[in-house]
Amino acid sequence: MKITIKSFANIRDVLGQAELPMELAPRATLTDLFTRLNSEYGENFNRQVYDQLSGELVPFLILINDKTYRTTVDMDTPLSDGDVVTIMIPFDGG
Amino acid sequence: MNSLTYKGYIGKILRVNLTDGTWSDFSLTDELVEKYIGGAGLAARILYDELEPGVDPLSPENKAIFLTGPVNGTMIPAASRVGLYAKSPLTNSFFHSSAGGHFGAELKYAGYDGIILEGASEKPVYLFIDEGNVELRDASHLWGLDSNTVQHEMHEELGSEEIHIAAIGPAGENLVRFACVICGCRALGRGGLGAVLGSKKVKAVAVRGQGSVEVPDMRKMRLLLDELFAKFNANPSTSEIMPRYGTPVLVNANNTLGMFGHNNWQDEFYTESEGLSGETMRKQLVKRDKSCFACPARCSKFSIVGEGQNEGCCVEGPEYEDIFSLGSMCGHNNLDVVAAGERLCDDIGVDAIEAGVSIAFAMECYEKGLITDKETDGIELRFGRDDLILPLIEKMGRREGNLGNLLAEGVKRASEQVGQGSEFFAMQNKGLTFPGHSARGMPGFALGYATGPRGASHHDSRPTGERTGLVKRDTIEGKGEYTARINHLNILTDSMIVCHLPEAIWGPLDITDNVVRCLNAVTGMDLTLDQARKTAERIWNMIRMFSVREGYRREHDTLPGRFMEEPIKTGPSKGMVISREMLDYMLDQYYEFRGWDKETGVPTREKLEELGLEDLTEDAANL
Numbered sequence: 196m197k198i199t200i201k202s203f204a205n206i207r208d209v210l211g212q213a214e215l216p217m218e219l220a221p222r223a224t225l226t227d228l229f230t231r232l233n234s235e236y237g238e239n240f241n242r243q244v245y246d247q248l249s250g251e252l253v254p255f256l257i258l259i260n261d262k263t264y265r266t267t268v269d270m271d272t273p274l275s276d277g278d279v280v281t282i283m284i285p286f287d288g289g
Numbered sequence: 290m291n292s293l294t295y296k297g298y299i300g301k302i303l304r305v306n307l308t309d310g311t312w313s314d315f316s317l318t319d320e321l322v323e324k325y326i327g328g329a330g331l332a333a334r335i336l337y338d339e340l341e342p343g344v345d346p347l348s349p350e351n352k353a354i355f356l357t358g359p360v361n362g363t364m365i366p367a368a369s370r371v372g373l374y375a376k377s378p379l380t381n382s383f384f385h386s387s388a389g390g391h392f393g394a395e396l397k398y399a400g401y402d403g404i405i406l407e408g409a410s411e412k413p414v415y416l417f418i419d420e421g422n423v424e425l426r427d428a429s430h431l432w433g434l435d436s437n438t439v440q441h442e443m444h445e446e447l448g449s450e451e452i453h454i455a456a457i458g459p460a461g462e463n464l465v466r467f468a469c470v471i472c473g474c475r476a477l478g479r480g481g482l483g484a485v486l487g488s489k490k491v492k493a494v495a496v497r498g499q500g501s502v503e504v505p506d507m508r509k510m511r512l513l514l515d516e517l518f519a520k521f522n523a524n525p526s527t528s529e530i531m532p533r534y535g536t537p538v539l540v541n542a543n544n545t546l547g548m549f550g551h552n553n554w555q556d557e558f559y560t561e562s563e564g565l566s567g568e569t570m571r572k573q574l575v576k577r578d579k580s581c582f583a584c585p586a587r588c589s590k591f592s593i594v595g596e597g598q599n600e601g602c603c604v605e606g607p608e609y610e611d612i613f614s615l616g617s618m619c620g621h622n623n624l625d626v627v628a629a630g631e632r633l634c635d636d637i638g639v640d641a642i643e644a645g646v647s648i649a650f651a652m653e654c655y656e657k658g659l660i661t662d663k664e665t666d667g668i669e670l671r672f673g674r675d676d677l678i679l680p681l682i683e684k685m686g687r688r689e690g691n692l693g694n695l696l697a698e699g700v701k702r703a704s705e706q707v708g709q710g711s712e713f714f715a716m717q718n719k720g721l722t723f724p725g726h727s728a729r730g731m732p733g734f735a736l737g738y739a740t741g742p743r744g745a746s747h748h749d750s751r752p753t754g755e756r757t758g759l760v761k762r763d764t765i766e767g768k769g770e771y772t773a774r775i776n777h778l779n780i781l782t783d784s785m786i787v788c789h790l791p792e793a794i795w796g797p798l799d800i801t802d803n804v805v806r807c808l809n810a811v812t813g814m815d816l817t818l819d820q821a822r823k824t825a826e827r828i829w830n831m832i833r834m835f836s837v838r839e840g841y842r843r844e845h846d847t848l849p850g851r852f853m854e855e856p857i858k859t860g861p862s863k864g865m866v867i868s869r870e871m872l873d874y875m876l877d878q879y880y881e882f883r884g885w886d887k888e889t890g891v892p893t894r895e896k897l898e899e900l901g902l903e904d905l906t907e908d909a910a911n912l
Contacts, residue, residue: 203538203541203542203545203566203568204530204533204534204538204541204542204567204568205525205529205530205533205534207568208533242525242528242529243525243529243530244525245525246523246524246525247522247523247524247528248519248520248523249523253524253525253526253757253793254757254758254759255757255758256546256756256757256758258545258546258861261861263546263758263762263763263861264758265758265759265761266758267758267759268758281545283542283545283546284530284538284542285525285526285530285757286526286530286531286538286539286542286757287526287527287753287757287790287791287792287793287797288526288531288536288588288753288789288790288791288792289536289539289609289726289747289752289753289790
């Protein structure tokens with residue numbers, strides 16, 4: 196299936212474009228997507244979303260077609276063909 | 290001689306009587322620092338004890354306190370802060386504002402934990418603390434200068450650029466109710482504390498010192514620092530995003546979630562936000578990254594406007610809040626104007642959040658016909674007019690004309706003058722305007738805004754838990770306890786004093802061991818996590834009692850009509866609103882968790898006694 200990844204800031208810098216089309220296996224989950232991004236973009240991507248001591252994905256939000264999901268509890272969410280996945284940035288403060 | 294058991298403190302505060310030009314030392318005691326730590330906690334206790342209820346914030350009877358905490362001047366990461374405390378001319382209650390940079394550390398190296406300024410001078414003065422020596426100098430020749438020029442003039446006069454200065458601009462002198470104090474390029478921004486200094490005729494405070502801050506065990510301290518710096522370097526927020534984009538990264542983040550205030554919060558989704566984004570700013574303005582004292586995050590940005598009418602304007606910033614208030618709230622996305630506006634706010638000495646939100650309020654009043662050319666001195670105030678931002682900052686800072694004077698009073702008082710229902714969209718609580726984080730999109734944060742002792746501050750509660758998904762943002766369940774625990778994290782860190790921005794390390798949902806270990810390592814206290822939380826709760830209740838004594842009750846823990854009656858119109862958060870019923874439900878949860886009376890919002894006798902605030906029970910009983 197085909198999805199589109201939208202991103203900004205550091206993640207956009209790593210992915211190289213604001214909207215990135217990606218081919219995933221049917222019923223791939225958010226975890227599968229992040230595994231794929233980690234594999235394709237390596238440490239540059241890993242440092243933006245994973246704590247480098249614990250190795251864990253840090254808390255942030257992901258939008259699938261404008262609906263909000265949380266990395267803390269929703270990573271098993273399956274994706275569907277045509278989904279637009281917006282990766283928010285794990286930014287505290289402000 | 291420092292008689293404290295605990296390290297980390299110098300042990301004394303300088304008390305300056307501006308009326309007669311004398312000064313003395315105020316010695317810290319073990320009991321004071323055990324119960325109130327420093328910074329906001331200690332200042333609240335001192336001001337509660339020394340101010341009469343009802344005192345006019347701009348009278349000599351008010352006091353202004355510069356204060357550090359035990360960790361300032363050490364290498365604890367993000368311990369760069371200094372706080373300024375007084376009864377606020379905007380909110381009429383206890384207010385604390387802190388700034389990063391280097392002033393706090395230097396004040397301790399100069400020999401004092403803080404400075405109490407009381408009374409009022411007849412003529413302009415500045416205070417100079419040089420290696421423990423105190424002088425009160427004439428500042429008549431500096432009166433009227435902007436906050437940047439006055440620092441340059443004083444560096445020249447005092448013969449060194451190594452001296453750290455906190456100064457007011459013309460707005461503080463003109464008693465603009467949201468005048469700020471500038472330390473270097475950083476602002477003690479909110480609450481109008483610059484006007485308190487102006488009312489005392491204090492143009493500036495300068496400090497220089499080569500002292501040090503003692504800690505109990507340097508070996509243990511180094512081990513802790515190694516661990517903390519490793520955590521900062523491992524966390525994506527502090528190691529990657531803050532250094533690259535700083536707080537302006539939130540423009541796209543909040544707008545993507547549909548939580549970016551636009552046109553005076555008439556909506557929270559701005560289709561043209563990319564022009565204001567951290568990414569655009571990085572390309573268009575930023576020349577280098579900057580750090581505050583002892584902070585590895587480098588979130589501050591040094592920017593220069595490259596072309597156009599404001600070419601050459603340089604500024605530390607703009608921060609997210611400036612971009613929100615001076616840009617999106619006023620309906621334009623001209624980042625050059627925002628940068629120049631932020632610089633002008635600093636120079637003239639006004640809080641950029643209050644300034645931008647005041648302009649946005651006036652624009653909506655004008656577009657709705659509630660004010661006319663007569664009140665605006667002929668200016669056609671409309672959203673999107675980026676050409677008005679700089680002239681209006683000048684007018685409010687100098688109180689020029691009808692409009693300048695109206696805006697200089699802040700949104701709450703301006704709406705009271707305008708009337709005609711404008712209170713509905715006067716985006717403030719308790720006199721303080723809302724910063725750039727959504728209330729409607731984050732119910733727990735809305736509760737934090739409503740109950741904030743400073744009013745609509747984004748540092749009494751925090752948006753982070755809901756914005757990053759640590760808790761669900763589309764529910765009101767559990768938000769009472771959630772908000773109270775974040776209050777405690779914030780007030781403890783504001784008393785130590787460390788910056789809130791590395792929240793992933795300090796919390797972000799409650800006080801964690803990382804905070805307590807810093808406090809223990811620097812002071813030699815042996816606080817458990819539970820004891821630290823109890824200390825924070827004591828300070829929070831102390832501050833609540835200050836507000837209660839000034840007349841604040843449950844009915845003041847509220848939100849503007851717009852946030853309670855107008856759902857967000859467009860974007861991913863479309864439809865979200867915090868109705869009165871929702872707010873009431875959360876307030877009940879909050880007061881119940883806190884042990885406060887649900888009808889009035891006043892801390893109960895039992896709660897005050899439990900927290901060791903027995904001396905306040907009589908005040909609570911006599912209300």
